[in-house]
Amino acid sequence: MHAITCSGAGGPEVLEWTKVPDPTPGPGEVIIDVAATAVNRADLLQRQGHYPPPPGASEILGLECAGTISAVGAAISLDHIGERVVALLAGGGYAEKVAVPFGQVMSVPTGVGLVEAAALPEVACTVWSNLDLVANLSEGEWLLVHGGGSGVGTMAIQIGRALGARVAVTAGSKEKLDRCAALGAEVLINYRDQDYLDVMREETGGRGVNVILDNMGATYLERNVSALARDGRLVIIGLQGGTSADLNLNTLLRKNASVHATSLRGRPQSEKAAICRQVERTVWPWIHAGVVRPTVDRILPLRDAAYAHTLIADGAATGKVVLAT
Amino acid sequence: MHAITCSGAGGPEVLEWTKVPDPTPGPGEVIIDVAATAVNRADLLQRQGHYPPPPGASEILGLECAGTISAVGAAISLDHIGERVVALLAGGGYAEKVAVPFGQVMSVPTGVGLVEAAALPEVACTVWSNLDLVANLSEGEWLLVHGGGSGVGTMAIQIGRALGARVAVTAGSKEKLDRCAALGAEVLINYRDQDYLDVMREETGGRGVNVILDNMGATYLERNVSALARDGRLVIIGLQGGTSADLNLNTLLRKNASVHATSLRGRPQSEKAAICRQVERTVWPWIHAGVVRPTVDRILPLRDAAYAHTLIADGAATGKVVLAT
Secondary structure: OEEEEEOOOOOHHHEEEEEOOOOOOOOOEEEEEEEEEEOOHHHHHHHOOOOOOOOOOOOOOOOEEEEEEEEEOOOOOHHHOOOEEEEEOOOOOOEOEEEEEHHHEEEOOOOOOHHHHOOOHHHHHHHHHHHHHHOOOOOOOEEEEOOOOOHHHHHHHHHHHHOOOEEEEEEOOHHHHHHHHHHOOOEEEEOOOOOHHHHHHHHOOOOOEEEEEEOOOHHHHHHHHHHEEEEEEEEEOOOOOOOEEEEEHHHHHHHOOEEEEOOOOOOOHHHHHHHHHHHHHHHHHHHHOOOOOOOEEEEEEHHHHHHHHHHHHOOOOOOEEEEEO | OEEEEEOOOOOHHHEEEEEOOOOOOOOOEEEEEEEEEEOOHHHHHHHOOOOOOOOOOOOOOOOEEEEEEEEEOOOOOHHHOOOEEEEEOOOOOOEOEEEEEHHHEEEOOOOOOHHHHOOOHHHHHHHHHHHHHHOOOOOOOEEEEOOOOOHHHHHHHHHHHHOOOEEEEEEOOHHHHHHHHHHOOOEEEEOOOOOHHHHHHHHOOOOOEEEEEEOOOHHHHHHHHHHEEEEEEEEEOOOOOOOEEEEEHHHHHHHOOEEEEOOOOOOOHHHHHHHHHHHHHHHHHHHHOOOOOOOEEEEEEHHHHHHHHHHHHOOOOOOEEEEEO
């Protein structure tokens, strides 16, 4: 098969369209003939050599895909061959075929095309697991989503609204904020000229934000903790602003608040499978009902993965960049 | 009535046994004729002027008591007069009488004397709410309790064991560690000559600790996060080692871990009442069954509150110091 491989650690230019051996399905795995994958920020880090794949995972980039099951390993019924599915991968999505534990395979939600569906697994599983399992976001609560125009951000706005929360977002351009508004965000903060701490104090009548979904890490830690309401939960899912910062425990304690940091990729297979089942049961019906939609910035050929990486690195995409085989 | 009042902010010498007006019960409150109260570290901070009582609370020290209901406010049945009870207070315990919302009044657990029972409300509610509600400590998990010989520590060991956890403690003397062992702690770490991080790595086969109950805050933050297992929860309930420290978000993220900081006193009345009900339902039966016992270092006259404060400040007590009227 063909795949995008890395000639070394570095910039987008290390990505190459090459011939590699076909994957074979281990016990409990299936092979998916990939119709499309999608770009995640973790792919950029892995390409740069900063985010090695977990033990046993493919060296090929790509954390999600949509496609058709073409082979099954031991303990998986042959009846599944031919099924159109999406999957959460530990790696290997930037290829024509990929092996994946069957527990991480999900149905294609009704009403979504197969290529477009490749935009869903990572953001749906990341957002649902963090907002529900980790933060227990509840009806009527305020959710602040940093990077509202990102793939995760555009999904977090919609799932936040579906859970009954009021949603605020930060983003770096009017175009992205307009898109966030269309998805249901009611407070739109341009981080280039507004301080989200001030805005959220004002918007919540001084009470603060119940849940923050943060992709920045260190640079936002102090202001995020300050922005939290009593019993607030800060959930950090990205460290684009650095990995280490001062935490004011006194502020946290007076608020009865908590700081969580999570990574979907690092979860064991059993947890990923459990999250996939819950996403199928909870998020897919919202998609079927039109409450939640995949947000696809554009669909590019998989061969153009390098260009797709520059789009994500430059913050030039709103929502997901999908790569079709 | 008589009470211990503060002549100003300062050392134990500011505590004075004086005459003050009797409290009157507000709507939904009862008056308890205090048989005993007990010392909490927060009392020392409040005496020093560092921990003002929450709005509406008594200026008098004292966060818990045992005694007899002698009067009731509006909406509380007269039938409760004469009941022997314990209570979680927002303040006012260092006195012959105290007013308290009825929701924070609990029965005296079977088999515990009234004076001794004054040692229970704060530690039972603090430990139960943090280990169960906040940390969701589960059977078979490792719990590390810092300050195992303190009032909270001695209760945390027992409740941790009752929840089915394996318990490790740190303390500063062999005497305290021996007492912790008698209460059920199986790993005993003298922080004066052992590094708990090394010990717990060894004891958990490198997997780390699932839940840490911490009273130190800043000085232990880095090592606590390092000591956590995957999905670990650090629960900070005291800041004896300072309020601000560097947090390594990358470590937290790779572990899918969380940092919580909580204060029982700052919780709204409704939450305190809910915790009291759950403690009566969960912890009191353990006491009745002999699985959990109050740990009382000694019982002193309330007039000797100043001496009791020096005992707590010096770490000279194992378990609670009770003050009887």
